[in-house]
Amino acid sequence: MPCHRRSGTGRHLRARRPSETKAKTQDMTTAAQQNQLVALFRDATVIPVLTIERIQDAVPLARALVAGGVRTLEVTLRTPVAIEAARAMMAEVPEAAVGIGTILNPADFTRVEKLGVRFGISPGLTPDLLKAAADSALPFAPGIATASELMMALTHGFDVAKFFPAEQAGGIKGLRALGGPFPNVRFCPTGGVGEANAATWLAEPNVVAVGGSWLCPTAEIRAGNWAGITAICQRTLKALKGA
Numbered sequence: 001m002p003c004h005r006r007s008g009t010g011r012h013l014r015a016r017r018p019s020e021t022k023a024k025t026q027d028m029t030t031a032a033q034q035n036q037l038v039a040l041f042r043d044a045t046v047i048p049v050l051t052i053e054r055i056q057d058a059v060p061l062a063r064a065l066v067a068g069g070v071r072t073l074e075v076t077l078r079t080p081v082a083i084e085a086a087r088a089m090m091a092e093v094p095e096a097a098v099g100i101g102t103i104l105n106p107a108d109f110t111r112v113e114k115l116g117v118r119f120g121i122s123p124g125l126t127p128d129l130l131k132a133a134a135d136s137a138l139p140f141a142p143g144i145a146t147a148s149e150l151m152m153a154l155t156h157g158f159d160v161a162k163f164f165p166a167e168q169a170g171g172i173k174g175l176r177a178l179g180g181p182f183p184n185v186r187f188c189p190t191g192g193v194g195e196a197n198a199a200t201w202l203a204e205p206n207v208v209a210v211g212g213s214w215l216c217p218t219a220e221i222r223a224g225n226w227a228g229i230t231a232i233c234q235r236t237l238k239a240l241k242g243a
């Protein structure tokens with residue numbers, strides 16, 4: 001599939017900086033990190049976008065998702081307990097591959113890279129955020145909705161991107177149009193993806209995974225309906241297997 005080719009942006013190597021908790025080493029390139037991310041995303045297929053309001057929900061929620069076969073989790077920085085929630089999930093639910101979403105600026109990135117999470121995601125990008133991410137060892141997928149944003153991401157070596165908001169920013173037709181000039185970019189569409197259309201998105205050759213909140217509705221989290229969340233995950237994965 002053409003989507004497996006790398007864009008070959010030729011990342012320069014950077015020296016280890018002792019001040020960073022998780023330093024980028026001399027033999028590490030952004031391209032290698034992007035390949036790690038592709039492997040993780042492909043394995044995940046679906047990535048729940050989690051908004052955790054109460055710290056005590058973090059571990060049972062992660063367990064419910066893992067029980068439903070969904071192991072790669074995006075904890076968004078939308079709530080004050082997000083960082084603590086990610087820490088608790090990593091400590092108590094080692095089967096989960098925990099990442100952080102809604103990274104909006106370099107300060108967020110710095111907080112996140114110290115956590116030891118598997119990946120970072122943002123809904124959009126800024127030059128400062130891309131620079132922070134390119135200097136870091138943490139695999140990162142910037143959010144893009146336009147060709148210009150994608151070009152900026154590529155300039156910094158990022159050829160795996162979150163396409164956000166996927167449905168609202170052109171849907172499958174929009175993604176296909178972007179695939180023309182950028183055949184080597186791999187995408188994780190998020191925003192408006194759900195049980196009804198996940199398979200359609202995943203059938204696109206340049207889509208490595210889809211993300212969304214449908215796997216973990218706020219109402220179910222608030223109600224502590226962990227069995228219900230497990231059931232949504234199982235139903236979704238079953239439908240995708242049959243697709």
Ligand SMILES: O=C(O)C(=O)C[C@H](O)[C@H](O)COP(=O)(O)O
Pocket residue numbers: 049076078101102103121122123143164190191192193211212213214
């Ligand atoms: O918070 C973030 O970091 C985001 O980038 C946005 C989320 O990924 C989408 O809002 C999820 O969209 P829905 O699945 O339609 O709810």
